[in-house]
Amino acid sequence: MKIAYITDVMYPWVIGGAEKRTWEIASRLTDKHDIHIITMKWWDGPKTKTKNDVTLHGICKPKKLYTNNRRSIKQALYFATHLLKIDTNYDIIDINQFPYFPALTTYLKTRLKNTKTVITWHEVWNEYWLEYLGWPGHIGKTIEKITTKTPNQIIAVSKTTQNKLKQHGVNSTYIPNGININQINKIKPNKKGYDALYVGRLIEHKNIDTLIKAVDNTNITLGIIGTGPQQQKLKKQTQKTNAEIEFLGNIEYKKLISIMKASKTHILPSSREGFGITVIEAMASGTPTITVNEPNNAAKHLITPKTGTITQLNPKKLQQTIKKTIQNPPNPKQTKKQAQKYSWKNITKKTNKLYKTTKNK
Numbered sequence: 001m002k003i004a005y006i007t008d009v010m011y012p013w014v015i016g017g018a019e020k021r022t023w024e025i026a027s028r029l030t031d032k033h034d035i036h037i038i039t040m041k042w043w044d045g046p047k048t049k050t051k052n053d054v055t056l057h058g059i060c061k062p063k064k065l066y067t068n069n070r071r072s073i074k075q076a077l078y079f080a081t082h083l084l085k086i087d088t089n090y091d092i093i094d095i096n097q098f099p100y101f102p103a104l105t106t107y108l109k110t111r112l113k114n115t116k117t118v119i120t121w122h123e124v125w126n127e128y129w130l131e132y133l134g135w136p137g138h139i140g141k142t143i144e145k146i147t148t149k150t151p152n153q154i155i156a157v158s159k160t161t162q163n164k165l166k167q168h169g170v171n172s173t174y175i176p177n178g179i180n181i182n183q184i185n186k187i188k189p190n191k192k193g194y195d196a197l198y199v200g201r202l203i204e205h206k207n208i209d210t211l212i213k214a215v216d217n218t219n220i221t222l223g224i225i226g227t228g229p230q231q232q233k234l235k236k237q238t239q240k241t242n243a244e245i246e247f248l249g250n251i252e253y254k255k256l257i258s259i260m261k262a263s264k265t266h267i268l269p270s271s272r273e274g275f276g277i278t279v280i281e282a283m284a285s286g287t288p289t290i291t292v293n294e295p296n297n298a299a300k301h302l303i304t305p306k307t308g309t310i311t312q313l314n315p316k317k318l319q320q321t322i323k324k325t326i327q328n329p330p331n332p333k334q335t336k337k338q339a340q341k342y343s344w345k346n347i348t349k350k351t352n353k354l355y356k357t358t359k360n361k
Contacts, residue, residue, distance in 0.1 A: 100147045201226050
């Protein structure tokens with residue numbers, strides 16, 4: 001089959017769970033199919049290039065993803081508008097759900113063709129739109145609901161997302177995110193680790209500010225991997241904090257895992273998480289995760305007593321849980337064992353099967 005992925009963000013130029021999923025599955029399907037990724041041109045050189053047998057199409061210059069700590073609507077419309085010019089002569093087009101407008105453009109482009117469309121759905125926002133945007137959030141809610149009606153098939157990356165889609169009256173197939181277990185197993189622990197390690201974007205709903213407060217006036221060392229619109233604000237907060245905190249920025253994946261393996265805990269204090277891929281990376285590294293009991297945090301469903309702890313989103317509770325986990329961690333062998341079902345090999349097989357079924361409908 002000829003398969004295209006449509007996403008405005010592209011790994012490794014943008015690092016996040018959704019971007020990583022697209023790349024890992026796409027690069028593993030090249031031995032069976034003709035694979036393309038349609039995105040903004042994040043790289044130098046020609047608009048079209050080949051990477052690991054995947055054809056990348058940079059259809060427009062990259063624009064800033066965030067404005068005032070919010071995902072930019074102008075950027076989403078900019079990318080969606082450029083999609084009007086693309087060729088949609090594919091058997092399957094798999095669209096990254098967010099930021100919705102590209103999915104709507106793709107629907108308009110393919111409705112009169114035999115191309116089948118799939119949306120990979122990471123989060124259902126629903127009422128959160130009002131918190132995120134205020135009264136314009138009603139428009140966001142409507143667009144989200146309309147988008148659910150456009151594809152031939154929807155993949156839900158978590159049970160939380162699948163259940164919320166069902167509340168919209170929308171059926172979906174649950175295929176979680178994955179990890180490269182063989183690659184992780186080969187990576188040795190870094191010489192330096194941290195008592196607490198955060199990995200991800202530095203954006204508001206990740207609550208890194210709460211994590212920084214949790215380690216203030218303690219001997220807990222904190223490493224922060226990632227970048228984002230809150231970076232400068234968080235660095236200023238750190239300057240007023242009596243704690244050993246290090247911002248590492250975006251780093252190469254092998255280095256990230258080596259630091260994960262050397263660290264005592266992985267912390268994910270996010271109030272919104274579509275899946276939580278760093279949780280299973282921590283599992284495979286033998287590092288316990290501490291996450292928070294927030295309604296829209298799908299990552300908490302990945303946690304068992306063998307893999308970590310769920311606590312409350314406040315500095316005192318986080319601090320207590322970090323100290324307790326360091327003193328009495330789960331068995332690393334048991335933690336690693338829980339990661340086996342999330343191998344990218346298994347996830348790719350499930351995705352390929354869904355594509356074949358969708359094409360033949």
